[in-house]
Amino acid sequence: MMAKVKKAVSRAGVYLVLIAASIVSIFPCYFMFVSAFNSTREITNGKLLPGAHLIENLRNLFATYPILDGILNSLKISLITVVGSLLVSSLAAYGFEKFRTRNSEKAYTIFLIGMMIPTTSLVIPLYRMMASAKLVDSHLAIILPAIGSIFLLFLFRQSFKSLPDEILESARIDGASELRIFLQIVLPSMRSTYAAAGIYAFMMSWNNYMWPMIVLQTETKKTITLMVSKIIGSAYLANYGVQMVGLAIATLPMMIVFLVLQRSFVDGLTGSVKG
Numbered sequence: 001m002m003a004k005v006k007k008a009v010s011r012a013g014v015y016l017v018l019i020a021a022s023i024v025s026i027f028p029c030y031f032m033f034v035s036a037f038n039s040t041r042e043i044t045n046g047k048l049l050p051g052a053h054l055i056e057n058l059r060n061l062f063a064t065y066p067i068l069d070g071i072l073n074s075l076k077i078s079l080i081t082v083v084g085s086l087l088v089s090s091l092a093a094y095g096f097e098k099f100r101t102r103n104s105e106k107a108y109t110i111f112l113i114g115m116m117i118p119t120t121s122l123v124i125p126l127y128r129m130m131a132s133a134k135l136v137d138s139h140l141a142i143i144l145p146a147i148g149s150i151f152l153l154f155l156f157r158q159s160f161k162s163l164p165d166e167i168l169e170s171a172r173i174d175g176a177s178e179l180r181i182f183l184q185i186v187l188p189s190m191r192s193t194y195a196a197a198g199i200y201a202f203m204m205s206w207n208n209y210m211w212p213m214i215v216l217q218t219e220t221k222k223t224i225t226l227m228v229s230k231i232i233g234s235a236y237l238a239n240y241g242v243q244m245v246g247l248a249i250a251t252l253p254m255m256i257v258f259l260v261l262q263r264s265f266v267d268g269l270t271g272s273v274k275g
Contacts, residue, residue, distance in 0.1 A: 032251070035244035043240040057241040064242070065231060067249065070224035075253075077139050077223065078205040084147040085201045086194060093156030094182060098168065108157075115150045123214060130215060141215045142223075146205055152197050159193040160186075195261050203254055224250045 035043045036057060037050035061067055096108050126145060127136070135141040163186065171181045187194070209225045216222050228246045232238075 029251070032244055032247050035240065036248045038241055038244075040238070040240045043244070053241055054245070057239075057245040060239065061231075061242045061245050061249075065227055065246075066220055067224070067227060067246065069220045070222060070227040071249065073139065073221060074206055074224040077142055078202050080139075081143050081146045081205040082198050082201045084143065085149050085152055086197055088147050089149055089152035089197065090156045090186075090190075090194070091182070093153050094160055094186060096153075097157045097160040098163075098165070111150050111153060115154075119210075123211070126211075127214060136215055137217045137221065139221065142205075142208065142212050145211070146201070146208070149201065149204075152201065155197055155200075156190075156193060159190055163189060199258060199261050202257055206254055 031048070034048060034050050037052070037054045038047055039051065039053045039056075042051050042053075096104055130136050130141040135144075167185060168181055171185055176184075207225060208223070209229070212223050212226055213229075216226065228243075228250045231246045232243055
């Protein structure tokens with residue numbers, strides 16, 4: 001009897017901790033979206049229910065800042081980065097895993113060591129490279145460094161470990177080219193991994209702040225994260241309603257992508273770990 005009571009108390013304690021952690025995690029998002037409907041005075045007074053100022057906040061936001069340009073720029077950069085990084089990382093990982101040599105393993109080890117290098121230490125040489133290629137103040141300067149993701153290379157290679165070599169050998173015996181094997185056998189069997197990698201690449205590109213801030217100079221070329229940062233930091237008398245609307249607009253695409261593809265994201269990550 002005592003054992004059952006202890007087990008019930010322990011389980012209740014775990015649930016209480018999880019509920020508290022959920023509230024702490026969710027409340028900032030809730031406050032942000034609710035505050036987008038409220039005026040500055042209502043927000044400073046701590047109002048936690050939606051008001052009637054959303055249209056006014058949206059009107060002030062779009063009238064003051066080129067938000068639409070920022071959204072389109074972020075979408076353009078993120079989508080191209082996702083497609084490019086999936087293509088480059090998966091092809092490279094497939095080659096590293098299925099065509100192993102002593103030199104390729106050495107090269108792969110060097111790539112993994114590169115993950116340990118802080119991003120900030122690469123800013124100056126990367127900027128000089130982009131300046132020499134005359135890509136400063138262009139979206140290509142943001143896209144090109146993001147395409148070669150070492151983490152995605154590692155993720156795809158771990159997933160390709162679970163792909164039986166016998167299937168690939170059978171396709172080669174039947175006369176299939178390596179490109180056809182990759183497109184018709186490898187791609188369909190790794191859909192969850194591609195979904196997970198796509199979500200990761202999209203979120204990293206959409207949230208990218210430091211490098212775009214350094215390399216982008218023209219106002220209409222800036223991303224939504226840079227514009228939101230400007231909205232928050234530029235006003236002497238803060239309009240919190242406008243700020244919250246900007247934050248909500250910058251956050252919604254990531255939330256939608258993750259919520260729609262979260263199952264594939266989890267399956268892709270767990271599959272790569274098992275592999």
